[in-house]
Amino acid sequence: MxxxxxxxxxxxxxxxxxxxxxxxxxxxxxxxxxxxxxxxxxxxxxxEPDFPTPDYIVEAAVEACRTPKYHRYTPAGGLPELKKAIAEKTLRDSGYEVDPAQILVTNGGKQAIYEAFASVLDPGDEVIVPAPYWTTYPESIRLAGGVPVDVVADETTGYRVSVEQLEAARTERTKVVVFVSPSNPTGAVYSREDTEAIGRWAEEHGLWVLTDEIYEHLVYGDASFTSLPAVVPAIRERCLVVNGVAKTYAMTGWRVGWIVGPKDVIRAATNLQSHATSNVSNVAQVAALAAVSGDLDxxxxxxxxxxxxxxxxxxxxxxxxxxxxxxxxxxxxxxxxxxxxxxxxxxxxxxxxxxxxxxxxxxxxxxxxxxxxxxxxxxxxxxxxxxxxxxxxxxxxxxxxxxxxxxx
Known part of the structure; x- marks a missing residue:
């Protein structure tokens, strides 16, 4: 045999x-x-911006390399002084007041997005993703056990989706809607009125919003950036804001991002990160501290x-x-x-x-x-x-x- x-x-x-x-x-x-x-x-x-990281940020990193306390483990959720500075920056730039306990510092925006989805999604939960979308969103959703549901906009609407389109895609399994303005890959920017309308629609139906604000300072002409949780305060307990220093300060290679959200979700995401990567590089965090604490010149x-x-x-x-x-x-x-x-x-x-x-x-x-x-x-x-x-x-x-x- x-x-x-x-x-x-x-x-x-x-x-x-x-x-x-x-x-x-x-x-x-x-x-x-x-x-x-x-x-x-x-x-x-x-x-990726073709500009170098500003000198004062690089010098802060050089000094951090010489400082022994940054040669050791630090809290998995981020340096306390950086979290405090991010809270102050969020109020300054978005008009959104948050506590440092609502912030998790991550290894770039991609880790922030994955950990955000992993912390709120259960298997089979649906996430509405306006398309064209950045390539990482659907992959992170699937990794977290969720199901991405595309809602497509085209050049006739300036690549902006409407509340009516979002509502047509909503089912009993919908848990999260992704909102990105300014957008990668299209450069679309939603008006304050449209941002507020989408936020109020999400709040009305008990949905979570993941909003990616990484391009907040890169708007042109008459367009202006609007932070969704700033104009729809009622959504804040079900809103996760993803951001980072990569685009604003030409720091794509430094790998520092963050999530702002409700304290219980941030605690859960911090627990995940404590097992995945521990703290973000201290040298990069100190550089990010110099960036977000400085001016926007x-x-x-x-x-x-x-x-x-x-x-x-x-x-x-x-x-x-x-x-x-x-x-x-x-x-x-x-x-x-x-x-x-x-x-x-x-x-x-x-x-x-x-x-x-x-x-x-x-x-x-x-x-x-x-x-x-x-x-x-x-x-x-x-x-x-x-x-x-x-x-x-x-x-x-x-x-x-x-x-x-x-x-x-």
Missing amino acids: SAATPPTERRVSARIGAISESATLAVDAKAKALKAAGRPVIGFGAG AVAEMRTAFDRRRRTIVRMLNEIDGVVCPEPEGAFYVYPSVKDLLGKEIRGKRPASSVELAALILDEVEVAVVPGEAFGTPGYLRLSYALGDDDLVEGVSRIQKLLAEAKA
Whole structure:
């Protein structure tokens, strides 16, 4: 008798195996690898300011390296002085008064988002996610046992969803709605009135809100940032605010974010973090303390540059036949529709999707962009304009020349 054949061994768990790689980081990694190999690639993929972290923040980190108390474990939930400073910053910038006990300092915004969902979701709970969405939201929801439910907006509404759309997606399993303004990937900014309406709708139906405020200081023209819990106080006991220093202070690599929320949820998320990572790097926390305690002069300079680049990239993209690029009001991304180019012949190929079009652009003119499939809406491309003016013009010029060759 032969031994029974063992069942196929699952080497990676189904839960982790189902996670997709971050599309934005994958595009950025590929662009950097090609550059390292000597290719003249211009990358529009990563959402990363091209400015250095301000000197006073770096100097605070250098001093922290020399301070023995920061060579040791510190509280898992964050340095007390940083939590106090974040509370003061939240009141200053959002008009939202919170206690330091309502704050958890995390290893960047991504950990904040995952821990927020993990702390409030049970298996099968539904989360309404307006699309186009940042790639991490649905993956974090699934990791936490939840079910993401897309509500799609397009360029005709400036990529903003309505209360009516949200209500149509609500079921008895809905527990959370995601609200992001300014938005990644579209740059959409909700008005105070629309923000308040969505908050009141969520409060009326007993829903939680996770609101991502990481781009709060990057708004342009007549647009203004509105913090949802500041204008809808009734939602505060069911609202989780995610934020961090990455975008405002050009600190993407420092990995400091935070969650603001009800004390019981913050305690639960802190317990999770105590087992997952313990405290965030003390050196990075001290740098973040200098950032949030300081003025906003650095971000004002960046915003001026981003505004200039925003207007340039929108103009240049809209000069391409078949491309429709709304003008974003915040963040540092454009999200043009390329649906009219799909299926057309470009240098002997007929890209049938924005994935194929993005690959063609990279292969033919060495410009890296992210396809809309990564954000839940095929037929679009995301380009970050957080890169130098000369590279921006050169990169879009290459795209213009390539797509000008499109023919039926």
